[in-house]
Amino acid sequence: MSDQTVSSTFLSDARHLIGQNRITFAAGILLVLFVVLAIIGPLVAPFDPTATDASASLAAPSWRHPFGTDALGRDVLSRVIVATRLDLGMAFGAVALSFAAGLILGPIAGYFGGWIDTVIGRFIDTLMAFPLFVLAMGIVAALGNSVANIVIATAIINLPFYVRTARAEVNMRRDLTYVEAARMGGNRPWRVLAVHVVPNILPAMVVQASLNFGWAILNAAGLSFIGLGVRPPTPEWGIMVSEGATYIFSGEWWTFTFPGIALVLAVLCFNLLGDGLRDILDPRSRT
Amino acid sequence: MTMLITILRRLLSAIPSVLGVIVVTFLLARALPGDPAAFYAGASATPESIAEVRSQLGLDRPLLLQFADYVGDLLHGDLGHSVSSGQAVLSDLLTRLPASVELTLAALVFALVVGMPLGVWAATRPGSFVDHACRLLVTLGAAFPTFFTALVFVYAFYYRLDIAPEPLGRLNEIYFVAPPQVTGFMLIDTLLAGDMEAFRSAFGHLVLPSISLGLFALAPIARVTRAAMLEALGSDYCRTARAMGLSGRHILFTTALRNATLPILNVLGMVFSFLLGANVLIEKVFAWPGIGAYAVNAVISSDYAAVQGFVLMMALLFIFLNLVVDLMASIADPRVRYDV
């Protein structure tokens, strides 16, 4: 197969997929924008996101401050832009952690079965029995409200979903002919699992992960609302929304609206993308 | 008989989870910052008085013994005393649980009433504009932080438009006397007491919080409804029904919808337990006297007994709920058998 045909099939495939799902495509573009912003954010922010200005506190949107300023006179636009990196980073960190842990625990449980499956299963059942948000609160309160701990707490409460997905997917493939063949071919179980089974469950896991991104962002926002967010003065959408929300009745709408829009767009974009990916990668469970 | 055995087996299989929850919560509560002895001893405490309180509370004993004490108390149905409310944790939780359950159920009803029609509608025209719009709408509903939606609702419908009642708990208790507690559900109790005005007040107070909460559940319900309907509509019996000349409406609402019940029921259990956990932040905004607000306060104030009690109760509740959903599923579809 020549390069030419590869790229043309790819293109036609892509065209087909995009045509089938414009919303997912739009979400994809949005994601690229967010990622770009996360990378170059600090460079394009017009102001220092932590610099206070006593003379311009709670100023309404203007040419100088398109998103207005907050109670300490900090530029909301700059804070929203700079926060992108941290918010996406935290969500990515949490998702990556639970993805990795799920990719280890789930396949082991699903492939080997037996007592190890029981142990992992019970562990996950126990986690699932917790009221998840309160568990996250407890973990962050106990460990301290640093970025790392928020990421860890979010990863822990999301872990069950990954382990379950991975376990179910592996369980389903365990006895398929190609796995059987690999086993018969003299491969050791670990090798069969790592080389022949796990790669095939990745699509389902990726879907799970992208659906989980939005939830991770919302979780961090909720923690901020009850005072367990990242340390001030670090700009973070959840903290900005929950702080801004205290001005809702006094009319300084810009303090919560703009970070709110950023947050909602990010969550929406991940959720739509997750949805779309599920349709593309895993047509079986298309809903 | 088989049903009974199934239930028993399910209950037995939940025991390790419950034990795990007890251990983890105990350790987590101990890891919370703050020294309950110093807290108890108050503002004018001396090192001696703190030490005295510590030994009174048994906090100077080795962790393992403290755990043994805790488990011993649990076996007697004693969840300990909450420092912040000054009451027994069990009675706190029991008084507050109905408020949270009522709110969660109301949110679920909202999500069903809105989400199912959206799902059905989308399923009738898959891939169309309507389908995409529905999907966008429900996804958007789940993209807002719950506390944010709640505050915006209060601002818009109470503060500006004046069409929602004051965000002050479950009932306007200035004008209405709370009905005698029978079920703990305000809507039912006011009806039992025959107080229609109080019922209206209770209903009005339930609207905004349950919608703020229910928005979160729209997406899973609409999604699963759509998928189940698509499958059902494409199935042999629906095609047969159509071939037999039954009207589209009839097929949609009887055959197809009935066959979609099972997956909806399955997702409902998950959604309910999720919502029960998620109303933590909503309760704070609406001064809702439920267990969510109680739990937030307990974690923030390192109220060990309250945190432990709350988590334990929720865990038991989730396990019970999953059992109920499974049983209902097996009733709805006799093909479903659970061999755990």
Next chain:
Amino acid sequence: MTHANKLKLGAIAAGTMTALLLASTSLATADTPADVLVQVGEAGPNSLDPMAPAANELSQMVAWQIYDRLVTHGLKTLPDGTVSYDVTKIEPQLAESWDISEDGTEMVFHLRQDAMFHDGTPVTAEDVRWSFARAVAAGGFPAVQMAAGSMTDPDMFSVVDEHTFKITLDAPNKLTLPDLAVPVPDVVNKDLALEHATEDDPWALQWTAQNDAGSGPFEVTSWKPGNQIVFSRFEDWKSGPLPEMRRVIYREVPSAGTRRALLEKGDVDVSSGLPPKDYAEMAEAGQVKVIGSLMQNEMFFVDMNTKIAPFDNKLVRQAVAYALPYDAIMSQALYDRGEPMYGADASSGYAPEWPVASPYDTDLDKARELLAEAGLADGFATDLYIDMSQTTIQEPMALLIKEQLAKIGIDITINKVPGSDWFARMGSQTMPMDINYFYGWLDYPEYFYFWTYDGITNAVFNTPAYNNPELDAMTRTALSLDGGAEYDQTISAMNAIVMEDVPRAPVAHLYSDIAMQQNVEGYVYWFHTNLDYRFITKN
């Protein structure tokens, strides 16, 4: 499926929300009834009796309404028109009159004959004796508060006859009489309480924590901890004019935004515990009434721990005191709901009162000079702690401080401490810097010093771990003096010491703010800052 059906489905979906909302349209309420007061606050009591272990501050609010004390204070109208309790006027409550012996050690109280507890039994001298003995024996905060008035031993209290009660002190103390007016020596229904006493709980603290055993102007009709408490007027109250409010409902509403909205919409009468920004804006708008009274014997400050380097160096503390962004804190964190306590001209000494303004004001050059003199020209890194339950004010303030101190090379990390851990942190004296405040129930400067600057008491409020034997001796001299020139000189000298040493940099003297409907009258500022429902009227 027909087109009509699709429309129907769409209509169901879209219309549900509107329908649900409209169903409650007619429920928007009018004003609260004229003899009912509805107050919303952030938190509520966890006990009906402040004696009970771990009782919170709101339990004192309850005790103020449901218990009588022997004496109370008169009222006075301040120049700005607000009404405050009058610290100089001690007036009868349960005691009709009292005699104090020449040497001040014997105090005899003649109780009113007609006073009754809420269960209808008469209040006797034995109830008073038992209650006082209980306050001393309960330990913890009540015992300390009693000790402030030199009441340390249950044997100091005796019954002369059914309606005469006597206190015998070891030595006279000017704080004893005012100490009888604070919500600690509350008169409890002894017989009722003892019915519920147990071997482990001889003072029936557990029972009074959950039940009303008072004789005060209001009784508790219902209490749902964590939710609301309802008081109703005690119709047989004889120890003062009958309150106008027949019922008072205190609701806990954790969200400050909701508390403001409820007040502005007219659904509640009084809203307390709002952020200063809300008070400032509502006072400006004038739709509701905002009353701010300068708190008695109060100061809001930044602590610097004198035992932790580099704050063990006075020059460093002074440098920080010269660097703090005072004006920005006043306007952006406090919204001017307080009076500045900085930038005073101290060349002619300090007034014999508390709080007094410090001589420090923002002067970065001077701060740099002092730092250089301390050998820290390049600055240093340190931690600033704030109380998580006070973040509305303290977090913006901490951010302003962090940004400002960075200009003189001091790198600050902000740490939020959960409310539950705050007292323990304060007591451990391990915070290099923290934002804090203190106010005294008794209006004496030396009382403030005794709690916050004293190396001998070394109370939990001595967060900067300050220990100055000279100051401690002067505090005791002042405590023993009842006014006069020597007293004034001592207080002024004490003020000079703490301003020179600056273990804490004064920032502001805060208002005790409260917001209410225009038709609510009769608000009185009390040292405990809680609302006194006795005087409230609505027109």
